Amino acid sequence: MELLPIYTPPAFDPKALLKPLAASLAGEGPAVAPHAALGQQFTGELPNDEIAAVLSTSGSTGAPKKTMLSVDALAASSMATAIALGAEGQWLLTLPVHHVAGFQVLVRSLYAGTEPWAMDPATAFTADAFTSAAGELTDRVRFTSLVPTQLHRLLQDPAPQTLEALKRFNAILLGGAPIGSGLRSEARRHGLNIVETYGMSETSGGCVYDGQPLDGVEVREDAGRLWISGPVLAEGYLGDPELTGERFVFNSGRRWFRTDDAGALTADGTVEVHGRLDDVIVTGGLKVSAAVVAEVIEGITGVNQALVLGITSSEWGTSVAAAVVGTVEAEVVRRHVAEELGAHAAPKTVLTLEAMPLLPGGKPDRQSVRALLEQRNS
Known part of the structure; x- marks a missing residue:
């Protein structure tokens, strides 16, 4: 068994991950495995030396899975994101780095050559803390990733300086959970540039932006289930070849990931996500x-x-x-x-x-x- 190095700082400092992550992406260092439980070790045989990171899935419906992401997958995701957003820029980190949305902020920053600013997830997320952190950004082009709960808190009776900070972002990626029509309307009312994202750890994070697959990504629907293919796919699950074989399959010469999400594609190719397949309640x-x-x-x-x-x-x-x-x-x-x-x-x-x-x-x-x-x- 190969023992993977794991990010276990004595104090929470996401930027401490930048140097070992840069080495891993450059092929000059081992894979990194940030995890919420300090001191926890990930063990398993890596399928190849191209694995840059091992991230846990959210575990929202069961035990977290250890997803292996390659250098090529992370690079493809970062490049496709820059193309979709029309620019590279400085990122504000508001999410934990042991989950893919937060981790990708660091990856995109490294590829863009910009210095991210990180909030401390160990403290409560508040509008004041966000506004203060956003004020530390110095680049003209600015991005951040939020989950709907965070945006909701920011838009509850927002102070003028909070709205100003939100409007200053060239794009605010919003994902991780259903957004809801009310929150979407409120964001539009304030003139925020919200980009609704869909993806998961197995797709290197968001791979569909505002219903459109990122460059190189293909989404299809079969019997109401969404399948995803493209260069952003993970290599599989660490130490679980059986589950890897079940979820990552080859079809028509392409490798596909079988999601647990229900959805459809419109006539113009827009991806509609209808929620998890197990969200259908038979009563x-x-x-x-x-x-x-x-x-x-x-x-x-x-x-x-x-x-x-x-x-x-x-x-x-x-x-x-x-x-x-x-x-x-x-x-x-x-x-x-x-x-x-x-x-x-x-x-x-x-x-x-x-x-x-x-x-x-x-x-x-x-x-x-x-x-x-x-x-x-x-």
């Missing part, structure tokens, strides 16, 4: 899209965020349940969903939260939310 013999229900709930005045899941029910087999951040009565939620989608889609369980439990990378912690909903329903 009382009827199918309900959790993503659609969540979007309907987020359209209610007073709702900031919603996560809809199916939970065990003795009566229905599986029942629709919703965790809601905001100030709204449960009956209002049920009535509104029933009016928009039908009574079968109305959540039987509605739990109001002060804040959505999140994973370190900013995605909703679905496992924790499910436990809370099951507890409420018991």
Whole structure:
């Protein structure tokens, strides 16, 4: 077994990863494996010496997987991102570097030859902290990556200096979770240049921008499932050849990644992501899209965020349940969903939260939310 070096600084300093990452990308150093758990070791046999990094998936629906990313994949992703955005520039890091969205900020900075500015994810993300960090950027061309929860916090009764800082970015990449029509409209109202991204660790991060695949990336749909091909694909999962073979397959001379996402392609090739395949809830013999229900709930005045899941029910087999951040009565939620989608889609369980439990990378912690909903329903 080859022991991979791992980024374990005594104090959290994302920039400390830049030097070993630069060496790895140049083929002059070993693969890097940043991870949230300091001191944890990744072991496994690397398939080749082209692996530059091993990143954990978010683990939002189960145990995290250790994704191997090659120099070529990271380079292709960085170049395609620059082409899509129309420029290279200075990046503000707001996300943990042990997840792909934060890690890619460092990769893009190295390829662009710019110095990123990093917020400290060990402290709470606030509008004041973001505004202060954005003020440290010096380049004319500026970018950042956010998750929807962060942008929502920034746009809640925003101070003029926060809006000014947001508008100063040439583009704000937004991904990691469904955005919601309300947040999208609010960002547009303030004139922010939001680029909605779709991707995962296995595709070196975002590989579809505003519905358009990046240069070299191909997306197809088969039986409602999205498949992705292109130079940005990971080499597979460290120490798990069986899972690698299941998820990365060859077809028609190309290597494809089988996602867990439902979606479709429009006539002009635009990629539409409809949510996770396991977000389809079968309740009382009827199918309900959790993503659609969540979007309907987020359209209610007073709702900031919603996560809809199916939970065990003795009566229905599986029942629709919703965790809601905001100030709204449960009956209002049920009535509104029933009016928009039908009574079968109305959540039987509605739990109001002060804040959505999140994973370190900013995605909703679905496992924790499910436990809370099951507890409420018991």
